Every structure is written in C-alpha cells, then in structure tokens.
Amino acid sequence: MRFFALKGSEKLGAAAARALAIELDPHEERDFEDGEHKARPLVSVRGKDVYVLHSLAGSGGASANDRLCKLLFFLATCRENGAAQTTAVVPYLAYARKDRQTKARDPVTTRYVAQLFEAMGTDRVVTLDVHNFAAFQNAFRCESVHLDTRKLFAPLIGKLTGDLPVTIFSPDGGGVKRAQLLKEALEAETGREIGFGFMEKRRSRNVVSGELFAGDVSGSAVFIVDDMISTGGTMLRAALACRERGAKTVYAIAAHGLFGKGADALFESPAMDRIVVTDSVDSAVLAKTGYPKARLDILPIGRLIGEAIRLLHTQGSISELVGIEG
Template sequence: MRFFVLKDSNDLGVAVADTLSIPVAPHEERDFKDGEHKARPLVSVRGKDVYVLQSLAGGGGASVNDKLCKLLFFIATCRDNGASRVTAVVPYLAYSRKDRQTKSRDPVTTRYVARLFEAVGTDRVITLEVHNLAAFQNAFRCQSVHLDVRKLFVPAIQRLAQGLPLTVFSPDSGGIKRAQLLKEALEAIQAEEIGFGFMEKRRSREVVSGDLFAGEVKGSAVIIVDDMISTGGTMLRTALACRQRGAKAVHVFATHGLFSPGCEALFESPAIDGVVVTDSVPSASRAGSEPTSRIEIVSVAPLISEAISRLHTNESIADLLGEEDGGFLSAAETKEL
C-alpha cells in the first residue's frame, strides 16, 4: 500500500496514517507563479494499492478548484506510473450541493465531478456524509464508498444532553433521513425513545423561506444535525425556532465545518449552546483551536483509517457503512455481502 496526503489536508492525513501505523508516502507539490501546479510521488507506485487523501474545501490559500485539479492530476500520474489501483479519499467532496436541476439550465455538478474522477482512472472514491447520498451513489460508475459519522457523534450527544430528554432535529426536509438515522443510533444505545422534528426550508436566489415546524422540543436538549455548516444561517434559524418553542438546550452537529464568512453570528448567538463538527476540513480544526471557540472537534481519522485498512485487505466494511440499514453500502460492497 502507498498512502499519500496532499499538503492542504496534511493534519488529517497524518492522523489517519498514525492510526494505520503506516508512513505517509513522500511526494512533491510545486506551485508555479502563474497559478499552475504539479504534484508527483517520490517513491515507486508500480503495482501498488494507492490511496490519496485530499479534502476539497476552499481555504488555506487554495481554492476548491485548485485542490480538485491537483488531486485529479496526482491520481492520473499514479495511474500513468503503474499503480494497480488508486483510491481517492475525499473527506469533503466539493460540488455536491447541485445534485439535480431545480431551475432551467441548472448544472448537475455532482455528476460532472464524478466524470472527472473517472476520466483520470480513479478506481474508487471514499467520502464522508455527502449532501445527497442517492445522488452520490448514482453519479459514480467507479466504486463509491460513503462513510457515515453518526456513531462518532453519539458519545458527545450523550455527554451534552446532561440528563435532559433528547430531540434530534433536521433543519430542512432534505436532511430528514440523516436525522432519523442518528435518532435510531441513539435509541439503540440508550434503549429509550428519542424525539424527532424538522423545519421547512425553501431557498430561492439566496432567500430562505418556510415556516412549518414539526416536532415537540419543549423541555428537551435539541440536537440539530446537518451534513455541513457554511455560513450557519440555516442552523441558527432552526435553533432560534427551537428556543422559541421551549427547548432547554440546543447543540448543533455537522460533519463538515466549512465556516464561511458570516458564520460568526452562529457562534455568537445565545440560542446555541455549542457546535460539534469533525476534522474533515482544515477550516474546522483552525476554528476549533481559537481560545474563545465554542466548537468541539471529533476526529474522523479512526473511521477513515479503518475503512482503508478493510478495503486494502478486501474485508467487509458493512459496520462502517451503516450495518443493516441498507442505505450506506456501495453496489460493489453489497454484492460481496
């Protein structure tokens, strides 16, 4: 096995390698003054099972497009130099928001990005908590592996609840399935019923509307869960609605802490007791390291490293992909089982 980590995701990559007890394979990355760049392995990849980790969130001086292009070129050069198999480990997969046409002539970028990975010879893509699981699975013709993080969140939720009854809440109708799966994971461990609810949300030309509020939150600790936090407006809107209806505590959980400009309102609002995200993107770790931060970071390194280990040795990863719920198995993995 060769495990490469492109520099924009170095911290997470090193943590994954440490958990796997393998070294990060050396490589070169060079940026040219006109904005072009190159990356190449500094060790032989001929006949090797190659894994390349790069999270595709903008920041740290590089755009989403720069990171995507660099990852694709690196995968291609590994194939050109004889790698037997190349797996892209992409904790945050960019361009997943546009998974269908909602207006005339809309792009479907989920499908376009899949074609780019396939065009350079990617054998498999591993990612975490995509925006729309069905769209992700249908977009790729190569093997796709979706890792669900809800088990990582359960210990933090149990600790933060502080004995209050729990309600898992989705900030929009598109996230209902995600919230339901987290609710079921908590109920399986706690052996007690967990509340559930969601809000209506419609977005058009950056204007958010919708007032429907479904669920009972009075007197409970509300766990609002989503795949990502960008500006945090959706989460804050939901938190305020929960507080108005008597929630005793509100905690926000998301896999990807993108934290775009404007997210300050989320962290400063008294409606929210805290924010829990993973280290899937560097911006989350940077925000969580601030002395006054209200952000708690849960590492996804153990989850990713276990998936890589099992895939490399051709072992089943059903327990990482949702066990018996049937919603998180790739087509190839389902056939194996």
C-alpha cells in the same frame, strides 16, 4: 499499499496513517508563478494499491477548484506510473450540494465531478457524510464508499444530554433522512425513546423562506443535525425556532465545519449551546483558533479514515463501518 496526503490535508492524513501504523508516503508538489502546478509521488507506485487523501473545501488560499484539480492530476499520475488501483479518499467532497436541477438550465455538478474522477482512471472514491447519499451513489460509475459519522456523534450526544429528553432535529426537509438515521442509532445504543423534528426551508436566489415546524422540542435537549455548516445561517435559524418553542438546550452537529463568511453570528449567538464538527476540513481547526471563545468542539476522524483504508486494502467487510446493516 501507498498512502499519500496532499498539501492542506497533511494533518488528517497523518492521523489516518497513525491509525494504520504506517507513515505517509513522500510526494512533491510545486506551484508555478502562472498558477499551474505539478505533483508526483517520490516512491514507486507500480503495482501498488494507492490511496490519496485530500479534502476539497477551499481554505488557506487554495480554492475547491484548485484542490480538486490537484487531486485529479495526482491520481492520474499514479495511474500513469503503473498503480494497480487508485482510491481517492475525499472526506469533504466539493460540489456535492448541486446534485439536481432546481431551476431552468441548472448544472448537475455532482455528476460532472464524478465523471472527472472516472476520466482519471480512479477505481474508488471514499467520502464522509456527503450532502445527498443517493445522489452520490448514482453519480459515480466507479466504486463509491460513503462513511458515516453516527457512531462518532452518538456517545457525545449521550454525554451532553444528561437527564433531559432528547430530540434529533433536521434544519430542513432535505436532511430528514440523515436525522432519522441518527435518531435510530441513538435509540439502539441507549434504549431510550428519542424525539424527532424538522423545519421547512426553501431557498431561491439566496432568499430563505418556509415556516413549517414539526416536532415537540419543549423541555428537550435538541440536536440539530446537518452534513455541513457553511455560514451557519441554516443552523442558527433552526436553533432560534427551537428556543422559541421551549427547547432547554440546543446543539449543532455536522460532519464538515466550513465556517465561511458570516459564521461569527452562529458562534456568538446565545441560542446555540455548543457546536460539534469533525476535523474533515482545515477550516474547522482555523475557526477554533480564530474564535477562541466559540463553544466549538472538533471530533477527530483519522481513526475512522484509517480503518476504512485498512478494510478496503485487505478486502474486509466495511458495511458496519459505513453505517449499512448486514
């Protein structure tokens, strides 16, 4: 096996490598003055099962486009140089939000990205808490593996809750299934009855509307669940609505903390008791540094990624790890 982590994803790659009890394999990346680049493995990949980790959220001067292009080219380079199999390990998969047409002549970018991976000869794509699980599976013709964070978040929810009743809440209709799965996982683990709720949200030309609120959150510890936090507007909108309806405490949990422009409003709002994300992208760690007073916790996913790679490499059963019942 060979395991590489591209520039910008080295810390997460190193954590996954430690979980595997191996070292990251060396590679070279060079950027040219005109914006082009080249990357190559510095060890032989011929006949090897190759894993390449790179998270595709833009940060640190590299856009999502830059990161996607570098990952695609590196995977193709490994295939060009005799790799028996290539797996893209992409904790945050860019362009997963645009998975269907909602306006005339819209792109379906999720499918286009899938076609790019397949054109590079990629055998398998592994990702974490993608925006739309069904769309992700349907977009790819190569093997797709979707890792689940429910088992990471469930113990933390138990610690934060105390004796309060718990409500799992989706900030929009599109995330209802994700929230329901977390609710079921918590009930199975704790034996407690867990409440559920969601809020209506429609976005058109960047204007958000929708007032429907379903669920009883009064006196509860409310956990607002989403796949990502970008500006934080969706989370904050839901948190304020829950507070208005009597929520005792409100927490935001998401796999990916992108924390783009405007996220400071989320960090500073008294409506939010705590925000919990994973270290799937660098921007989460940067936010922790940039907003030292923010009530932000970051859960590590290196062990989860490493265990997934181990099972895939040894052809073990991965169903429990990805959150699918046997």
